[in-house]
Amino acid sequence: MAVYTSTSLKAELNERGWRLTPQRETILQIFQNLPEGNHLSAEDLYNLLQGQGQPISLSTIYRTLKLMARMGILRELELAEGHKHYEINQPAPHHHHHLICVRCNKTIEFKNDSILKTGTKTAQKEGYHLLDCQMIIHAICPTCQRSLLPI
Amino acid sequence: MAVYTSTSLKAELNERGWRLTPQRETILQIFQNLPEGNHLSAEDLYNLLQGQGQPISLSTIYRTLKLMARMGILRELELAEGHKHYEINQPAPHHHHHLICVRCNKTIEFKNDSILKTGTKTAQKEGYHLLDCQMIIHAICPTCQRSLLPI
C-alpha cells in the first residue's frame, strides 16, 4: 500500500523483468488524479482515455488493471452487479471502505482506522504479504427501503 | 443476519407476496448444513444437487442465490476470479471474514467481533438496513511469495 510515482512503478516493474510503458504510465496517472469517491470500470477507463485523445486498447486496459491490482497499486472493488471497479490504493488517511445498497448500488465511503490495523495484523500473523484490505457493507439504502419494488 | 428455518423463510417470503418452493427449501438446507469454511459457487451447488438426486435447474440456482443474498440469508463472496461463492450468513460467534491469496486463491477465515460492530454502527448512522458486512484481505500467501512465477 505504497504511494506510486512513475519512477517507483518503473523500478518495481524492472525489478521483475517487466517494463514501464506509456500505457501503464497513463493509467497510473488517471487513477492518481481521480477525485476520492470516484471509481472506474474497465470500460469507464477505456472511454475516458478515448475522450482524452490517448486511446488504449481494451485488452491492455484489462491487463493493466489486473496487473496493478495484483501489485497492490489499485484496489479492485465489487460495487455493482456485473463488473468490477477500480480506485487507487492508498494508506491512511485516504484509506477507506464502502457501504453499498444492494438494490440501487448507491455507495457511501467511510473511514475507520482500526480496520486497516486489523487487516495488517491478520495478514502478518498468517505470513501473508498484504496488498489491500477492504470492508464491504451490503445494505439497503433509505430510499430503497421505502420503495415497494421487490428485491 | 437472522438464523432462518423453513418456517421463517416461508413467513418472510409470503409477507412479500412470494412463495416458498421445494427448490428454495432445499437450497437453504444445503447451506445450513454446509460445514464452516466451505463455500459454494452456483455450479458447485448445481452439481451437488445433481449428485444428491434432487436436481434443480441452473436458472433457478442463480435466481435463488441472488434472492437469498439480497434477503441477507446468504453472503456473496468474491473468493476467486471469475465467479461468486456463497455461504450462510450468520451472526456472532459464527460471523467471520476472509484472507485471500490473489495468486492461488487460498483462503483463510478469521474472526473479529469489532468488524461487525463497526458495520452495524456505520449502516445505522446512514439509515441503511444492514444485510451483510465483510472484511476482505487481499494478500500473497507464503507459498506464492516464495514461488518465482510472475503475478
Place this chain on the structure above:
DNA sequence: TACTTATTGAGAATAATCCTTATTAAGGGA
C-alpha cells in the same frame, strides 16, 4: 376446489473478461 400469478426449467442471449497472434517497442549490453 378453483383462480391468480409467482416460479420453474430449458435453452437462447448477453456481456465482461480472457486469449491468440502479428506487430511494436522497452530495457540492457556492446
Place this chain on the structure above:
DNA sequence: TCCCTTAATAAGGATTATTCTCAATAAGTA
C-alpha cells in the same frame, strides 16, 4: 547509440458466468 531479446500492445475472436425469455407448473388464498 545501435542491436538484440522478449515483454507488451492492438485487434478481434473465444470463452463463460450470468441473465433473459417464455411456456408449463404449482404455491398461496379464499
